[in-house]
Amino acid sequence: MVVAVADLKRQAAKVVKHLASDYPDAHCALDFKSPLQLLIATILSAQCTDKRVNIVTPGLFTKYKIAADFARAPLPALEKAIQSTGFFRNKAKNIKACCQAIMDLHDGEVPQDLDSLVALPGVGRKTANVVLGTAFGIPSGVVVDTHVSRIAQRLGLTTTTDAVKAEAELCALLPKKEWIDFSHRLIWHGRAVCDARRPKCDICSLNRICPRIGVA
Secondary structure: OOOOHHHHHHHHHHHHHHHHHHOOOOOOOOOOOOHHHHHHHHHHOOOOOHHHHHHHHHHHHHHOOOHHHHHHOOHHHHHHHHHHHOOHHHHHHHHHHHHHHHHHHHOOOOOOOHHHHHOOOOOOHHHHHHHHHHHHOOOOOOOOOHHHHHHHHHOOOOOOOOHHHHHHHHHHHOOHHHHHHHHHHHHHHHHHOOOOOOOOHHHOOOOOOOOOOOOO
16 A cells, blocks of 8 residues: 555654654763764674673773774774674774774764765764764764664554665655654664564554554
């Protein structure tokens, strides 16, 4: 069944309203004090929980403070420092190369545009959107992680499992000013209520407007 865009936008507006009421203070769960720290933390969060990343990063950021520190770091030392986040060899390689590129191309500062960010080693659209939205307040797109993807499908806002396509569809349905908060709030909702295996539909504020697509 094809749903009219106007209907989808109305549905999205209802979702935005409920989420804003439920999670007015939703924010990124990764701990950081600078755009570079958020960039590194987001790279580390791939296939890893934010909780684990937040355990690793205090020591990491004490030892490596600026992009030049990461770029100069011996790869074995960097690998050891982030080992518990999983896939540490690939992550260490990407972090080192990413920070070298930041030094070479951006005078040691994290760039503030999507094209420049996704051109960095180890940085995709999701990571770039996280950094731009959370560190700089720039709504470059909707961050589509596993929570956002799952819940957006359940709510009927998208039918695709492809993150890039889902992002484009969600951006078309939401006012640009909502892109950043929408992601944070949907992620919080996914962790607190709309669980992947056992969604708590009986206590969900979205219950009346959710078609529960794909929910057994």
